[in-house]
Amino acid sequence: MTPTARIHRGTPRNLARLAARLRAGGLVAVPTETVYGLAADATSARACRRIFAAKGRPANDPLIVHIASLRDLARVSRPNEAALKLARKFWPGPLTIVLPKTGEVPDIVTAGLPSVAVRMPAHPLFRRLIRLAGRPLAAPSANPFGSVSPTTAEHVRKSLGSRIRDILDGGPARIGLESTIVDLRDPSRPAILRPGAITAVEISRLLRTRLVRARGPGRGKAQAQAAPGRMARHYSPRTPLFLHPRLSAAQVARGRPDEAWLFIARPAGIGGPNVFWLAAGGDVRGAARSLFSTLRRIDEAGFRILHAERAPCGGLGDALNDRLTRAAARDPSPKRLRRP
DSSP, X not given: OOOOOEEEOOOHHHHHHHXXXXXXXXXXXXXXSSSOEEEEETTOHHHHHHHHHHHTOOTTSOOEEEOSSGGGHHHHBOOOHHHHHHHHHHOSSSEEEEEEBOTTSOGGGGTTOSEEEEEOOOOHHHHHHHHHHTSOEEOOBSSSTTBXXXXXXXXXXXXXXXXXXXXXXXXXXXXXXXXXXXEOSSTTSOEEEEOOSSOHHHHHHHHTSOOEEOOOOBTOSSSOOSSSSOBSSOSBOSSOEEEESOOOHHHHHHSOXXXXXXXXXXXXXXXXXXXXXXXXXXXXHHHHHHHHHHHHHHHHHTOSEEEEEOOOSSTHHHHHHHHHHHHHOOOSOTTOOOOO
């Protein structure tokens, strides 16, 4: 279908118009420092159902609720001292905190669980829109469920432009990977549910306790999740992706012209229209920022298979590897593509 969504600049007039759209129960794609999100009034079950319908998102995958001020945290959740400590240090920023929810948040937002994932985004346009709307906004990534996340307004228009009306353009996402999610429902046992730009080491140091890296929930489609982005297969390009510890010139030389190769850094002595890299010098922050846009370029080029290498472990590299691992997961189908 031909995209019909309109991309709006962040003028005062446009922001006021989009805030009114949100108050009326509509959807607006919004910029954040992580990826673009698809926002709706987080206090309206009817509005949030429109997010699930537009994305084709399963009801067991909850939404993140975005606030513009720390005083709004108690409106949607029941914060504890550990959560407040993290919020004062890392908000606004790419950190989502899972806490017990209040009655203001409808069950559809939280997959029926008594907890809610909350974040204060760093992007000034999004925070201004939240304030103008006068309510917290639920916003998962603005793309069809399970596919590559959008990091520009044009990415949103291409993938969801026939299903939504309005996109707020805030420029390319500065980080390019979704937020870190930490579970603080039990502050004595904090757990990382999804790695991101705020690292486990930073969180552990501030809380002065060891963090647990939560498992699963894996492939199950019926089990409600405490936080989004944890399906075994997620962030996936259309091109079947195979993940390798490292890639080499010999592997590329043995490959076929319809196979693409994705390196973290620009490979020395290897070139061609099927060779891609995420950051020329291998900088992990640059690699994270360009991951999803590069996967989109590879999809558009029509390659049969994509071979990608893992990032160095530690810090933001762990978040990058999390996204690559989920993108490479195969659907449990007897017709799945065999690895060459």
